[in-house]
Amino acid sequence: MRKLKTILVSAALGVGLAAGAVQAQERVFFGIATGGTGGTYYPLGGMLAQVISNNADLAGKKLSATAETGNASVANAGLLGRGDIESAFVAADILDSAYKGKNQFEGKAQKNLRALGALYPEAVQLVAQPGLNSFSDLGDKSISSGSPGSGQWQLLGDLLEAHGMSRDDVNEDYSSFSQSAEKIKDGNLDASLITAGAPTASIVELANGHDISIIPLTGDPIKKLQETQPYYTSTVLPGGTYKGVDKDIETIAVRAIWATHADLPEDIAYAVTKALYENTDTLGKVHVKGKEISVETALQSVSIPLHPGAEKYFREKGIIE
Numbered sequence: 286m287r288k289l290k291t292i293l294v295s296a297a298l299g300v301g302l303a304a305g306a307v308q309a310q311e312r313v314f315f316g317i318a319t320g321g322t323g324g325t326y327y328p329l330g331g332m333l334a335q336v337i338s339n340n341a342d343l344a345g346k347k348l349s350a351t352a353e354t355g356n357a358s359v360a361n362a363g364l365l366g367r368g369d370i371e372s373a374f375v376a377a378d379i380l381d382s383a384y385k386g387k388n389q390f391e392g393k394a395q396k397n398l399r400a401l402g403a404l405y406p407e408a409v410q411l412v413a414q415p416g417l418n419s420f421s422d423l424g425d426k427s428i429s430s431g432s433p434g435s436g437q438w439q440l441l442g443d444l445l446e447a448h449g450m451s452r453d454d455v456n457e458d459y460s461s462f463s464q465s466a467e468k469i470k471d472g473n474l475d476a477s478l479i480t481a482g483a484p485t486a487s488i489v490e491l492a493n494g495h496d497i498s499i500i501p502l503t504g505d506p507i508k509k510l511q512e513t514q515p516y517y518t519s520t521v522l523p524g525g526t527y528k529g530v531d532k533d534i535e536t537i538a539v540r541a542i543w544a545t546h547a548d549l550p551e552d553i554a555y556a557v558t559k560a561l562y563e564n565t566d567t568l569g570k571v572h573v574k575g576k577e578i579s580v581e582t583a584l585q586s587v588s589i590p591l592h593p594g595a596e597k598y599f600r601e602k603g604i605i606e
Contacts, residue, residue: 312347315557318364318373320357323463323487324479325407325574326374326541327354332571336564341556348556358436359389365546366395372545372557376407376480377586378516379436380542384589389434397547399592401558402583402599405574406538408483408522409440411500412491413476414469418498420448420506426475429458429465437478443514444478447506466491476500480539482574484526492527499527503535516540516586540586547592554594562598580604 315337319330330352337350353370355361361373362383375383386394417423431437438459445451458465458474466487468474479485491497499522511517520538524531543561545554561568562583568575580602584591591599599605 311345312349313343313553315348315350315553316370316372317350317352318355318361318370319352320355320361320374320481321461321463322354323461323466323485324357325482325485325572326357327352328486329404329482329568329572329575330374332568332575333561336567337557337560340564341560343552343556348553350557356432356435359383359432359434359439362390362395362398362544365398365544366393368397368546368548371549371553372401372543374404375542375544376436376516377403377540377542377588378514379439380544381516381588388439389436398589399545399547399549399554399595400587400589401543401545401554401592401595402562402580403585403587404541404543405482405577406518406520406540407480408520408538409502409517409536410479410481410483410485410488410522411476411502411536412466412469412479412488413498413500414472415496415498417476417500420444420500420502422500423476424450424454425456427456427458427473429460429468429474429477431461431478432459437480440480441478443510444502444506447510449506462487469497470495482541482572483522484573488527492529496529497527499530499534499536501535502537507537511537542587544589545592549592549594551592551594551597554592555597556594558592558595558598562602 317330320326334350334352341348358376358379361375364370365373382388383390383395384398430441462479465477516539517537522534524533562580565578
């Protein structure tokens with residue numbers, strides 16, 4: 286299991302080192318596993334790391350946070366389960382499955398997972414070539430769902446089942462967000478399932494140079510999905526979010542959760558949670574989704590135990606009685 290790394294940083298007192306007077310300060314490193322560069326986890330994780338490094342108070346220690354690229358929710362839950370990173374962004378449904386040992390985590394329950402708090406809703410964006418306007422249009426088409434076993438892969442299977450289809454009815458591709466956007470642009474892919482805070486960088490770049498369609502996810506099939514996957518709520522992707530997509534698009538969304546593991550020291554969990562929820566304005570300057578993070582919604586869709594450090598902060602704020 287990875288332990289929190291510490292080093293001693295020497296700071297000279299007085300005119301210089303000649304006097305031999307130095308003071309040692311402990312520095313604690315804190316990692317945040319995010320996602321690929323084409324999504325929302327990565328830029329927000331980078332700014333969150335900066336916010337923590339600049340604002341976290343750790344009783345005389347220097348807390349230095351770093352954001353690390355990753356393979357998003359399923360992989361991040363695995364990293365936390367093994368104690369290989371201090372924290373990570375994980376979609377609420379994946380975090381629930383990991384803790385309870387369901388779906389991709391069947392027989393592999395990660396009971397040491399703990400929540401630091403909820404972040405923002407991630408929109409499910411089914412991006413497609415022009416002319417593909419409904420889910421039924423995807424029959425015999427190529428569609429990217431990300432890596433096998435990922436949250437996207439699981440969601441595509443659930444969506445296909447809800448629409449009376451199966452994986453045999455489509456030509457499945459396993460590209461990342463950025464890779465799938467490039468393939469759509471080059472005409473080598475018909476559609477891609479991208480769950481991320483909107484606007485999503487990879488889709489923005491694609492839409493700026495290529496006509497796209499975003500397929501609505503609504504109606505009876507989605508109601509059927511929500512019966513078994515209650516973490517997916519109905520939402521609207523506003524018209525104008527992407528170039529050429531002028532109408533509102535009905536779709537679904539799942540909230541992103543900031544998670545950790547039970548071995549994280551309580552004082553660190555408290556310090557980073559406080560740093561996040563008391564500096565949300567800074568995050569909002571990086572991405573519009575940062576504006577949707579608030580202490581008032583910090584427990585929405587959190588179905589696993591809170592870390593005691595986070596719980597202490599929420600009690601102080603009156604979120605928990």
